Amino acid sequence: MSAKIAGRFAVISNIEVGPCVFRLDFDAPEIAQLGKPGQFVMVRPDGRETAPLLPRPLSLYRMDKEKGQAALLYKVVGEGTRELSRVQAGERLSVTGPLGRGFEINDNLEAAYLVAGGMGVAPLAALAEVLFKDSVYLTVFYGVRSTAEVIPAVSNHFEQFSNELVMTGEEGIPFGPWARSYQGLVTEPPADWLTGDPRPIFACGPRPMLKRVAELAKEFNVPAQVSLETHMACGFGVCQGCVTELLDRTGAVRWGRVCTEGPVFPAEEVAW
Amino acid sequence: MTTPDLHLDIGGARLKNPVMTASGTFGYGREFADFFDPARLGAVVVKGLTLKPRAGNPPPRIVETPSGMLNAIGMENVGLEVFRRDKLPWLVERGVTVAVNILGETIEEYAALAEGLSAEPGVALIEVNVSCPNVAAGGMYFGADPQATNDVTRAVVRAARQPVMVKLTPLVTDIVTIAQAAVQAGASALSLINTLPAMAVDIEKKRPVLANTIGGLSGPAIRPVALRLVWQVARAVNVPVVGIGGILTVRDALEFLLVGARAVQIGTASFVDPMAAIKILEGIEEYFAAHDIPNLDAFVGKLETNS
Numbered sequence: 001m002s003a004k005i006a007g008r009f010a011v012i013s014n015i016e017v018g019p020c021v022f023r024l025d026f027d028a029p030e031i032a033q034l035g036k037p038g039q040f041v042m043v044r045p046d047g048r049e050t051a052p053l054l055p056r057p058l059s060l061y062r063m064d065k066e067k068g069q070a071a072l073l074y075k076v077v078g079e080g081t082r083e084l085s086r087v088q089a090g091e092r093l094s095v096t097g098p099l100g101r102g103f104e105i106n107d108n109l110e111a112a113y114l115v116a117g118g119m120g121v122a123p124l125a126a127l128a129e130v131l132f133k134d135s136v137y138l139t140v141f142y143g144v145r146s147t148a149e150v151i152p153a154v155s156n157h158f159e160q161f162s163n164e165l166v167m168t169g170e171e172g173i174p175f176g177p178w179a180r181s182y183q184g185l186v187t188e189p190p191a192d193w194l195t196g197d198p199r200p201i202f203a204c205g206p207r208p209m210l211k212r213v214a215e216l217a218k219e220f221n222v223p224a225q226v227s228l229e230t231h232m233a234c235g236f237g238v239c240q241g242c243v244t245e246l247l248d249r250t251g252a253v254r255w256g257r258v259c260t261e262g263p264v265f266p267a268e269e270v271a272w
Numbered sequence: 273m274t275t276p277d278l279h280l281d282i283g284g285a286r287l288k289n290p291v292m293t294a295s296g297t298f299g300y301g302r303e304f305a306d307f308f309d310p311a312r313l314g315a316v317v318v319k320g321l322t323l324k325p326r327a328g329n330p331p332p333r334i335v336e337t338p339s340g341m342l343n344a345i346g347m348e349n350v351g352l353e354v355f356r357r358d359k360l361p362w363l364v365e366r367g368v369t370v371a372v373n374i375l376g377e378t379i380e381e382y383a384a385l386a387e388g389l390s391a392e393p394g395v396a397l398i399e400v401n402v403s404c405p406n407v408a409a410g411g412m413y414f415g416a417d418p419q420a421t422n423d424v425t426r427a428v429v430r431a432a433r434q435p436v437m438v439k440l441t442p443l444v445t446d447i448v449t450i451a452q453a454a455v456q457a458g459a460s461a462l463s464l465i466n467t468l469p470a471m472a473v474d475i476e477k478k479r480p481v482l483a484n485t486i487g488g489l490s491g492p493a494i495r496p497v498a499l500r501l502v503w504q505v506a507r508a509v510n511v512p513v514v515g516i517g518g519i520l521t522v523r524d525a526l527e528f529l530l531v532g533a534r535a536v537q538i539g540t541a542s543f544v545d546p547m548a549a550i551k552i553l554e555g556i557e558e559y560f561a562a563h564d565i566p567n568l569d570a571f572v573g574k575l576e577t578n579s
Contacts, residue, residue: 004306051338237299240328241334255328
């Protein structure tokens with residue numbers, strides 16, 4: 001088990017970068033140093049007594065080891081994230097992390113597909129940066145429901161840290177300024193790409209999307225790692241609240257903790 | 273300022289200070305080793321233990337509610353054998369004062385657990401969770417009935433080598449009668465309160481949020497209820513009372529000590545902040561030192577009563 005810390009960290013900025021989507025940067029040298037793509041932190045605005053009571057699990061979006069800073073990307077979906085969005089630069093954030101098992105990167109990895117749906121972009125942005133700098137040939141599929149949901153900072157990031165960016169939208173044609181864009185689900189173009197060019201897949205997004213990725217991986221016989229999202233109370237294996245159905249070696253269903261066994265799982269280990 | 277002596281005695285078990293963890297909120301201790309040394313606490317109460325391993329309930333198992341949370345974990349735990357083999361040694365090696373919370377569906381199961389733990393010198397204290405359906409009595413909580421509480425406590429006390437603490441449920445008409453029944457049966461201490469059965473509804477899905485429909489409410493939402501019950505029980509019994517219920521800060525812990533709790537258990541707070549228990553312990557030490565309170569006797573139960 002890797003080291004983790006619990007502390008209070010100064011917020012550098014917390015700005016809206018898309019519709020109800022915020023990027024929060026904070027000073028946390030240890031977390032920037034220790035964090036791996038796919039790992040997460042439990043965060044809570046400091047000083048709020050009981051609303052929200054529990055910290056929220058958020059994937060690490062950026063880690064700048066030199067500056068000693070980390071960033072999160074989150075959508076306001078409930079009270080916890082709404083309170084988080086009100087945190088101002090200079091205020092402090094209670095953070096525990098880095099937590100969980102991130103993406104496993106094979107030393108021999110030469111090329112990969114990243115499939116990101118909705119807020120699943122956060123951990124994959126961190127992964128893209130690491131893989132691209134490590135000369136892995138990357139094609140990123142970034143899916144949204146409509147053009148308005150595109151987070152420019154994220155699409156720019158993927159353009160910078162990939163060889164090809166493929167945008168998909170369930171609605172909206174013509175679809176933005178991107179060289180490659182499709183109307184449809186984010187899992188549709190990868191099926192074509194996989195036919196001629198099978199590569200390992202890394203994915204994060206809504207569960208039906210991940211299920212489809214798992215099917216594609218099986219069909220094309222490529223490894224896939226998926227990052228799951230659940231509600232958590234503690235984030236480090238104690239509350240047993242975040243369990244999901246997994247398959248053991250015999251194929252039997254068991255409940256496993258997303259926080260410590262995941263949040264990244266080999267797609268074939270999840271009971272879809 | 274002198275260093276206060278915060279130790280207490282529960283039926284011959286010596287606890288170095290009055291801060292314990294609440295069962296189910298501290299795992300088997302090891303999960304917190306990255307954050308602080310669990311041996312610093314008065315005791316670590318480990319996850320509720322059953323004879324056989326339990327897989328627990330399907331998800332969703334937890335949901336946040338106003339100033340609290342509901343959980344319906346379903347007693348997921350490794351079972352007696354694996355606990356003794358894989359979990360307990362780590363705690364003993366670290367010098368942790370270990371309390372084991374036990375639960376069963378029959379009196380025989382409770383007794384068998386107590387007997388199995390009696391062989392373990394590393395277990396300092398047994399906590400009996402009586403918020404469990406009594407199969408022989410049609411699923412009624414053991415802890416909802418004075419006679420059943422007396423019976424199960426007596427059976428555990430007889431089988432156990434260690435002192436026994438009974439953890440009371442708030443879901444009763446008269447908690448004092450239940451508390452006295454446990455003490456008569458030989459309980460060395462009482463801990464209270466367990467969670468309050470509650471539910472949450474998703475109006476979009478028109479369904480209960482939890483797969484189990486009902487879950488236990490914990491957190492600051494239950495603190496005033498717990499405080500009142502601890503006050504009532506502490507006045508009525510002559511064994512140490514351990515206060516549990518939504519303690520987040522040192523101030524909350526001091527409230528429980530004032531109404532008569534000789535120790536406290538930190539539960540949901542450890543999810544909010546993994547350092548909560550140790551911060552509360554340090555806070556009590558600082559408060560006692562700053563107010564020249566030499567020991568627990570000089571503070572516990574010192575509530576000024578009205579009239």
